[in-house]
Amino acid sequence: MTYQEKKSIVSLISTLLIFAIYCLYMYPRHPEGGLKSMETFRYWGTFVLILTLLSIVAHIIISILFNIIFRMTTGEKEPKFADELDKLIDLKANRISFFIFIFGFLLAMGSLVFYQPSQVMFIILIVSGFFSDITGSLTKLYHYRRGV
Template identity: 75%
Template sequence: MTFQEKKSIVSLISVILIFGTYCLYMYPQQPAGGLESTETFRYWGSFVLTLVLVSIVAHIMISIVFNIVYRITTGEKEPGFADELDKLIDLKATRNSFYVFVLGFLAAMGSLVVDQPSQAMFMILIASGFMSEVTGSVTKLYHYRKGV
């Protein structure tokens, strides 16, 4: 298995673990008030902002630990360059990830049009962000395994 495949697998697992752990932590803190209360909007705003910050910090830490463990176990360094195949795979993964997020964004806005509560919009946006990250990791793994 190549370095890129291992990195894609670690990224996929870390996305799932970070998101799942964070949601389990935040779920009990959900306000019990009315669906359109100020507290509800404050909760979802802090949920999204904190999730972004936690994800960034966790991904950086996981990447550093992965590189250290990879170097210790294999004796090889992380490739210092990206060839045309790596760039093409990254572009395809980014494209697929954006497609998923845009579809989720449109679904979230559509939920407001059909008079769903604002909580549904936030849940759809958060889920589409998660699914877009998973899609990007799976796309990279697929293309490194099967080719472009």
């Protein structure tokens, strides 16, 4: 298995774990008030903001740990350059990931047009961000295994 494949698998697993653990942590803190209370907006705003920051920091730490462990176990260094294949795979994965997130964003805005509760909008945004991250990692893994 190549470095890029292992990195994609680690990214996929870490994304799943970060999202699952954070959701399990935040679920009991959901406010009991009405659907339009300010506490509900505060909860969802905090949920999105902390999830974003936590995810970024966790991915940086996991990436550093992965590189340290990879170097200790294999004796190889992280590739210092990306060739055309790596760049093409990254572009394809980013494109698919962005399409999924933009579709989710439009769906979230559409939920407001059809008078759905604001919670539905936040849930759609969070889930589309999660699925776009998962899809990006799976796309990279697929293309590194099967080719472009």
